[in-house]
Amino acid sequence: MSVLIAYCTCPDAASADVMARALVAERLAACVSEMPGVRSTYRWEGRVEHGNEVLLMIKTTREQLDALTARVRALHPYELPELIAVEAVGGLAPYLDWVVEQTRDDD
Template structure:
């Protein structure tokens, strides 16, 4: 199975919702969870920075990763958006199939809900 999870951060809920909706509408992701209230500590331009951010948990497939990455690059307000992809070792087979169906271009939803 080629199902993966991507993690990304956004500066606010509005950006996260807009990005999540585009990714799902374009079938680049089957589901995007939006997790507000994250505090990030990182080094940027030579100094340590602390910011409140929103995390996206993006369920997709390896086949859609390049297009998803390009869409994040185009829509994200950060100069260098945080986006990483992680393999999924396992899970409920029906859910993993739902993710694959939800990201396949030109297909209909396999299930009424995840």
């Protein structure tokens, strides 16, 4: 089973907290780290925008990615939320096993 780290930016701490709690409670993520103070620069609707955001680092598995993506789209206040997942190619084996265990839907 592949462990992934998904990155998602949120406009504020409140929306980041709602998303983090829901993803963990629903076993779509084992852990979500919230990193405030991210400054993003991006092009949107033909203009260059700047904004302060909270970055979520979501630890999940490849098997949960589709469900996690759907949940992020449902919860996120942005019209087009950022969600990028990368594979964890290494790490502490017991931690990676824990991520897999916490995202299993076998309760």
